[in-house]
Amino acid sequence: MNKDKVNVWKAALIEAADLAGMVLQNEADGHESKFINKIVKVIEGKLRRNSLSVAPYLIGMDHRVKEINLWLQDGSSDVRILVVYGIGGIGKTTIAHVVYNSNFKRFKGSSFLENIREISEGRNGLVQMQIQLLSDILNGREVTVRSVSEGILKIKDVISCKKALLVLDDVDHMSQFDAILRMRDCFYPGSKIIITTRCAWLFKAEVVKVHNVETFNHDESLELFSWHAFGQDHPIEGYTKLSEKVVSQSGGLPLALKTLGSSLSGQSIAVWESALKKLEVIPNGDIMNKLKISYDSLQDNDDQDLFLHVACFFIEKDKDVTVKILDGCDFYTTVGIQNLIDICLVTIDGHNTLRMHQMIRDMGREIVRLESKEPEKRSRLWDRKDSLNVLREKNG
Template identity: 55%
Template sequence: MMIEDAVGYKKVLLVLDDVDDADQIDTILGMTDWLNPASKIIITTRHESLLRPSVPHKVLKLEVLNKMDSLKLFSWHAFGEDHPWEGYLELSERVVLQCVGLPLALRVLGSALSGRRPEIWGSALEKLETIPDGHVIEKLKLSFDTLEDDHDKDIFLHIAHFFLGMDRDDSVRILDGCGFHTIIGMQNLIDRSLLTISDLNKLEMHRLLRDLGRNIVRMESLDPGKRSRLWNNKNSFRVLNYKTGTEKIEGISLDMPILMEDKSANHSIDTSSSNSNYSLGTDAFTVMRNLRVLKLNDVNLIGCFKEFPKRLKWLSWRKCPLKSITSDLSLEGLVSIDMRYSSLQQTWSGTEVLRFLKILNLSHSWELTRTPSFAGMPRLEKLILKGCVKLVDIDESIGYLQEIALLNLKYCKSIRKLPRNIGKLESLKTLDISFCSSLESLPMELNMIDSLKVLRADGIGLNQIVCNTNEQKSLQALFSSWISKPRISPEISWAFLPSSLMSLSLVGCRLSDGSFPKKFSNLPLLEELDLSENSISCLPEWIKSLPQLQSLSVKSCKMLKSLTEMPNSISELSIHSCSSLEIVTYQSLLLEYPSLVHDYNCDSLVMMQGDFKLEALENADPQMLKRFGLNPETVENTMVKMDLFSSYKIKMLPPQGLYEQGIFSTFLPGNKIPSWFTKLENVNAVKFNISQPLKNIQGLSIAVVYTSSESAENEFSRAYWRKQENIVQNRTKDLKWMHYPRVFGVPEGNEEITWLSHWKFGDMLQDGDEISILVRLNGLRVKELGIDILCEELSNCKVASPVPLFSNDNVPGDVSQRGSVFKIGR
């Protein structure tokens, strides 16, 4: 009651800091009836899931600082100002690099190093790069300590040591195999901001949180052999080399190439040998009965594998030197085998019973000629044979794999055929046969896989898949572009392609306009289609019959001239390096979000619906020309050096008219500001008020005369001076428009260029509004700025008393505080 009496029905700001108990939040929320409706409650917590979805709230996730802000924050604590002192910049940047944008670390380390000599800094940094700062780690450990049980703590430690950068789903498979309840455990870590999942589904963790996990394990014992996890190559090598491991070890990681590059570790390795595969005895693992994770790279193990740990769940042995896996190496309990870049010629003889195996990755094993029998792998979900260039056949027992979801055969250049019982793979979702240059046929059974969502067949050539007259319904008939001799092929239909497909990639398949099938309506679920690097001049008609198509890529289709009548469902379009493409039209989300069109290096592009249109100025709207005192005769025989941003090239062209979402622009040589414009010299910013006599304003015209700046080092320090923009701001209505023209006139030597633009504002400009204009031309100098307001009946009106703004290239106002900001152009 005391609290109710104190705050009852008052407008208050209530802040709850570092909440870790849902009951605390429930208690406070139960008091909301006492508060004024305008009251605000701010809660800070490491546990995102504490707030129930039923409670109206907004979540703000604190992000790490960028490099510049990190340096400023660190400098305030280290030097008492926002920048490092002379002689400390490089050292400060090294500290900032270690902190990775974490404000806590920047503050603690800045205070710790304040007032110290540079040599002290250097020594502290060397220690910091090996052992993280104790004060920072101790504070970060609070989040770790709030984890409810050892289960979640162990998952955190495993991830910090062995799983960062790995696919989330693969990590779940392996950790589940280790006995964890991984999905709920990972979610608990995410809720406490100890773990994040990237857009690519990879496990990520702040570097200092990773160091926290490794420091916790480091503190388990001074003797590395008595720690639960070994990730440091130096420690791992010593434990294995001197056989000092114990049963406490649950995971080991050893990367020999990185260790050999570490000069500080060379004293413990015999570097006199030219063999980088330094040999270690298998008996070093004998006592490690609890070893579950083993990650080796380019390590040569010698000896008998009979006593190798039997509880191992993940064996990652990249660049394994074995020609075949010895029979005494027990694989029975493994969940994942990763032996990419191995020297294997075969895996094992006979049928190995691997009833828990879910991932088998033998990619880039260049000597591998045949796959193992799959009969003993009932739970296999991912089979990756990418880059096994000598692999000829896939064992027919693959039909036993009822749970396999991914089969990757990319760059298996010697495979001639796929097994017929591939149609039995009821769970297969992704099949990649890209660049299988020897593939002769596809089994008709492939169309029986109703689960297939993604098919990648990039780089399959015209003369590769020849139709077999005895198998006219074979799926090989689907890819009519692969048939070199149409006279021997039957009528081709795509009807046998699995209707479940959601993604189809046919990059570099030598497709042409005539090679496409006539119908493609049997793929109602297709969302992604990649036809890049093919010789097509236009899209086939059947594209319109794909109702769910969201992403279309035609990158590097050099003969493509137009893209029209695409499905309304398309939300992303990639047309990079389509050098002949002139016109793109669509009726879809792309009209609202043209930034979803990726159009770099398109030399001939002159029109993109909803975004821009480019045409010779002599063909432009006569009324628009009249507004600038121009006519076709005045620009005849004139050439301008133009920077075309969609092609990243500079060309000499006749003057062009550019239309961009309500703005018309053109660039002309010389000073072409019309005489009736209000002009100011040597300013790039101006503000003025629209006076009362101006009625029914139609638009605003801006004229800028510019030349090369003396500060520009050379003509094409383009990354610097290509950032040209016009900014118009209605300060009264709190509106801002930023225009980045798609083409731009480039002055030669001391040449002057005039940039004329007309902006259609409708009712956005009215009597009494305060308007500001900023022209930012990096690397160029503004010599004259002109303005004109177009009023009722297309009459021109004088601008009353414009005031120059010498803003030193700062945008008037603060964009972050603006109510509405509009960006036009590239």
């Protein structure tokens, strides 16, 4: 018998020891074969929990997950919540996958609910997530839930009986966050909850631990890009300078590095040079669509217009000066900028200066560029060449 099978049988014996209360007469009407099948199914369910699929090339992951792993393994009996937040495409879900795989076996039950934002928008989305959570915690057992309120009651019963690890990925609405907070006291002691989000405002009023995901540094960026572009950890001969340019344009954003690396893989130097020139004018569509989710989630047109103004004109400008100018244009600038900060579209540095990731900036400017092929018909002009051309045409 090989080592893997031995480990499986050991685990099965351990789980079988926990099957207290299973009585032959009660469980299968006295039929031994049915009783044995029942035990087998229960043990199979308890052994069913598997690791999640993780993206390849986990560059710099050890130091990114170290703090979270220590938090998960601190031995506390409190029910604690960790919020992992950052801009879209920065690797929040990948980090959550890695820490889940490293730690879920430390808990009696575990569940990883992915794409909550997207699923909750679908028909019966919340009910479907409740069913998955219950099934996961109950090791694959079939569960029926007819309404959200019924699901909450069943979840409360389940999570109160065993220490659990719960991961909620891509939370974007307060109701999703509140649903967990309301049940916090129902969790078994020592349970842990991880939430990934790009919405910083979700956790402002709550006592939770916060993990802010940072962009890659230059060396990490070049290595990740190279794996996707060349299948190795550094650029091949003749492509080093071009790779450096792509990395510079990506701003340390893993999504951009992966997407651009894969799109340029196997292409000639001439194609690379042309692609880089195009990227200076037209950002990659796949990257923009991912980042635009945050823009689309803004509360109203006022905040969206404010974001576009900042992206086109006010990056690296003093916040107070920006507020004074835009208040004069009938914007509610102070609260609007705070709304942009709360979903990771804008930051303010120690010098009170507005900052924006260059990919977020490019996304905003691309929204304006797509308003019309003719610059004079766009709502904003930030490019000096376009502005001069439009002024010349206006003056005849």
